Amino acid sequence: MALLLIVCLLDGMRDEAQQKPMARLDESLLTHLPPFSRLDNRQIRDILDQATSKRYNEGVTVFGEGEEAERFFMLLDGYIRVMRITDTGEQVIALHIPSGQLFGIARALGRDTYPATAVTASEAIILSWPTRLWDHFASYDGFTTETYKTVGKRIGEMNTRIVELATQQVEQRIANALLRLVNQTGRKVEDGIEVDFPITRQDLSEMTASTLHTVSRLLSAWEKDGIVKSRRKRIVVSDPHRLVLLSQPH
């Protein structure tokens, strides 16, 4: 969270017109991120000078499904939850995006509207650029290939999730969802690995086509067996191995 501090200070902390051009953001913020790692300092400077930075609170919608894709985004800190709403008003969580990744890149998918809704799953710091700059970015060496790598990973993840949803039963689905969360966003703590952002039973049920009651019951049972430890909005996996066993059909 040191990054949070730095950017807040650079932003001047004040006035809630948060959407403002960066004064001087350090180039090292981008140099180690895959889409930008092959660019020289002048190119990074150019990119940063056109970026807008904004700090988001938890649970804030960055953009909504179907909206005009006016901008694309780079998540510098925090987590993004990508979700869709069914016609009956039910929410389905498609995936979570960790910091260091681009998102809302409709242009790369040949779309002019966002295919899903993006909500902050934690406090977040996000850079964004007008979509018209996408082609300019795409001309940079390695930008496109790296971008498609992460897009490919996301599609791969969603693929395996579809198979899970279609073939496995709830216990396996929830176990798999939890394993993915700790693998992607896990943070080592005293007695295991903790999901790095606030997550409710309702959230987990929306990731697994289940209900918060079933999730609650399963987490309680797993806690009794010493596999997980959970309190409100926090889940620690203390025995990942046994969770892997549960994620396997038996």
Place this chain on the structure above:
DNA sequence: ACATTAAGCGATA
């Protein structure tokens, strides 16, 4: 093998 309904409890703001 699950979802739904309902009731109640503690934490949080």
Place this chain on the structure above:
DNA sequence: TATCGCTTAATGT
């Protein structure tokens, strides 16, 4: 105090 997250039991499919 009101709302939220969570648990549990009973009941339904």
